[in-house]
Amino acid sequence: MATGILFDDVTPAGIRGALQRTVALFQRPADWHNLQQRGMQADFSWQRVGAGYASLYRSLRKEPPVIVTHPTKPFADQKPGTSGLRKKVKVFQQANYAENFIQSVFDVVEGKVGATLVIGGDGRFHNRPVIQAAIRMAAANGFGKVLVGKGGIMSTPAASCIIRKYGAIGGLVLSASHNPGGPDEDFGIKYNTENGGPAPEKITEAIFARTKVINRWMGVDVPDIDLDSLGSVTVGAMAVEVVDAVADYAALMETLFDFGAIRALIKGGFRMIFDGMNAVTGPYAHEILENRLGFPQGTVRNGRPLEDFGGLHPDPNIVTAKDLYEVMMGKDAPDFGAASDGDGDRNLIIGRRCYIAPSDSLAMLAANAHLAPGYAKGLKGVARSMPTSAAADRVAAALNIPMFETPTGWKFFGNLLDAGKVTICGEESAGTGSDHVREKDGVWAILLWLNILAKRKISVDALAREHWARFGRNYYARHDYESLDTAKADALMSELRTALPGLAGRKFGSLTVQTADDFAYHDPVDGSISAHQGVRLIFAGGSRVVLRLSGTGTSGATLRVYLERYEPPAGRLDEKPSVMLAGLAKALEAVVGITRHTGRVKPDVVT
Numbered sequence: 071m072a073t074g075i076l077f078d079d080v081t082p083a084g085i086r087g088a089l090q091r092t093v094a095l096f097q098r099p100a101d102w103h104n105l106q107q108r109g110m111q112a113d114f115s116w117q118r119v120g121a122g123y124a125s126l127y128r129s130l131r132k133e134p135p136v137i138v139t140h141p142t143k144p145f146a147d148q149k150p151g152t153s154g155l156r157k158k159v160k161v162f163q164q165a166n167y168a169e170n171f172i173q174s175v176f177d178v179v180e181g182k183v184g185a186t187l188v189i190g191g192d193g194r195f196h197n198r199p200v201i202q203a204a205i206r207m208a209a210a211n212g213f214g215k216v217l218v219g220k221g222g223i224m225s226t227p228a229a230s231c232i233i234r235k236y237g238a239i240g241g242l243v244l245s246a247s248h249n250p251g252g253p254d255e256d257f258g259i260k261y262n263t264e265n266g267g268p269a270p271e272k273i274t275e276a277i278f279a280r281t282k283v284i285n286r287w288m289g290v291d292v293p294d295i296d297l298d299s300l301g302s303v304t305v306g307a308m309a310v311e312v313v314d315a316v317a318d319y320a321a322l323m324e325t326l327f328d329f330g331a332i333r334a335l336i337k338g339g340f341r342m343i344f345d346g347m348n349a350v351t352g353p354y355a356h357e358i359l360e361n362r363l364g365f366p367q368g369t370v371r372n373g374r375p376l377e378d379f380g381g382l383h384p385d386p387n388i389v390t391a392k393d394l395y396e397v398m399m400g401k402d403a404p405d406f407g408a409a410s411d412g413d414g415d416r417n418l419i420i421g422r423r424c425y426i427a428p429s430d431s432l433a434m435l436a437a438n439a440h441l442a443p444g445y446a447k448g449l450k451g452v453a454r455s456m457p458t459s460a461a462a463d464r465v466a467a468a469l470n471i472p473m474f475e476t477p478t479g480w481k482f483f484g485n486l487l488d489a490g491k492v493t494i495c496g497e498e499s500a501g502t503g504s505d506h507v508r509e510k511d512g513v514w515a516i517l518l519w520l521n522i523l524a525k526r527k528i529s530v531d532a533l534a535r536e537h538w539a540r541f542g543r544n545y546y547a548r549h550d551y552e553s554l555d556t557a558k559a560d561a562l563m564s565e566l567r568t569a570l571p572g573l574a575g576r577k578f579g580s581l582t583v584q585t586a587d588d589f590a591y592h593d594p595v596d597g598s599i600s601a602h603q604g605v606r607l608i609f610a611g612g613s614r615v616v617l618r619l620s621g622t623g624t625s626g627a628t629l630r631v632y633l634e635r636y637e638p639p640a641g642r643l644d645e646k647p648s649v650m651l652a653g654l655a656k657a658l659e660a661v662v663g664i665t666r667h668t669g670r671v672k673p674d675v676v677t
């Protein structure tokens with residue numbers, strides 16, 4: 071984390087050496103730029119140095135550190151979205167911005183005095199300063215202990231695992247997930263509760279309400295801690311332990327999966343590539359796939375977490391993980407390709423020349439999960455977000471277990487998992503997980519796939535074909551229209567919502583609308599209702615289109631359109647989704663008028 075050139079030897083030769091190193095560095099523009107950025111961001115002021123001395127003297131005199139109350143004013147835009155508060159880094163760099171949100175979280179958390187808090191992040195740019203601030207604030211707010219990931223890094227599922235394992239009251243996860251990172255990109259903060267899962271709506275609403283009236287935040291007056299050395303330190307009266315989350319997470323995985331069977335598969339010549347996308351899962355994948363399972367070194371690519379993800383967009387889909395996709399479609403493709411996102415909760419699964427759509431992956435995992443020791447007793451139920459295809463519903467019906475349909479966002483699965491109603495959950499956006507933690511979990515999904523392939527001894531492609539031949543195939547695609555003018559996107563959705571009552575029975579091209587509604591979720595556990603979760607247009611014959619606006623973007627609006635068409639086992643199972651969904655896409659324009667409202671003639675991303 072260099073911020074300049076250091077030299078100790080105060081002689082002409084010493085200065086000459088330092089100058090030479092400076093010139094050499096200047097000739098590497100990327101490194102030079104990073105050095106400048108870090109240098110400008112570092113706090114070299116006397117205020118900081120002075121505070122360090124003051125706290126050192128206080129600790130020598132065994133005086134408790136001073137809790138400082140900082141006056142502040144509310145920001146109007148701190149409403150958490152689908153998964154926490156996400157904004158541009160520049161927004162988060164405003165004075166008091168992150169502090170206001172974190173204090174609002176702490177003001178809402180009951181029973182925090184003396185409790186343990188987990189703090190982790192995906193390692194993206196701006197992670198470290200916010201973690202240091204959060205630690206100082208946790209101490210001032212009376213927490214007893216903080217568990218923080220080494221280097222400030224912890225994947226989202228690992229944070230969930232650590233919260234549960236050590237009985238923490240909750241955790242702060244600093245991440246904007248699959249959004250790009252860097253000084254001009256995105257940052258985010260989410261809060262997870264003591265079950266290890268994302269705060270449910272009633273808590274995120276309370277946090278938002280608090281951000282609107284907040285007038286002070288509290289911190290202790292102490293310098294930064296060393297995040298890179300494992301072990302314990304104290305901050306104020308609070309203990310801070312820097313932990314290696316990889317070990318705890320890997321241990322949990324060993325309890326769920328048949329590592330022996332996977333090792334035997336690898337010995338038999340099975341090859342895979344894992345793309346860490348320069349994000350958080352690299353260290354987890356190195357440890358589990360290479361060290362513990364025995365895949366050769368080099369199996370994990372882009373395995374070092376970088377602050378800007380090396381310029382990659384860490385969203386594991388076939389568009390942004392194009393390199394992996396191309397290798398898997400190529401001549402000498404390995405047996406299995408996988409990737410995870412910025413914070414490690416999503417997964418991409420590709421067999422040799424066979425991409426598995428996330429909705430299909432959920433169904434295939436549900437149908438085969440009993441082959442893994444952690445699920446040998448079978449599943450209690452399956453849940454999927456509403457826009458996710460109904461492929462898993464057919465598996466649940468065959469297994470004679472309940473199926474739940476929730477709004478988009480992992481927070482809605484928490485109650486079902488806690489109540490023991492479901493074992494496996496999934497979203498079309500490449501998130502799959504189970505009751506082992508309370509988050510979606512990228513590495514978990516990849517290991518479950520490996521476990522199943524090891525037991526079934528078939529290729530991904532053969533497994534998929536067999537699945538469709540038994541359950542039929544739900545052709546599926548998601549079309550994203552990004553950076554739309556917010557007013558235009560809102561107008562599109564409100565016009566569509568107004569038209570809903572009159573749509574049933576109307577014909578668009580060859581398709582007739584059967585039902586049209588705005589999805590509302592009634593939580594069967596706590597009775598809460600979440601309305602306006604997405605418009606559903608269901609056509610005669612079972613095809614479906616869903617439309618909703620994204621709740622994770624940081625500029626303008628993103629319209630997501632989800633297309634689905636079912637083919638029974640005796641139908642056309644080996645077609646391209648784009649061909650099978652062309653009719654639906656056409657009807658869509660007639661019903662919704664995306665071009666008419668936004669001027670866009672085609673989506674920005676199709677996954």
Ligand code: VG1
Binds near residue numbers: 247415622623
């Ligand atoms: C998107 C996905 C949603 C997912 C959410 C968070 O939300 O559609 O399924 O839960 O991202 O995932 P939206 O509101 O933009 O559609 V992650 O990996 O970014 O925490």
Ligand code: CO
Binds near residue numbers: 247248411412415416
């Ligand atoms: Co994520």
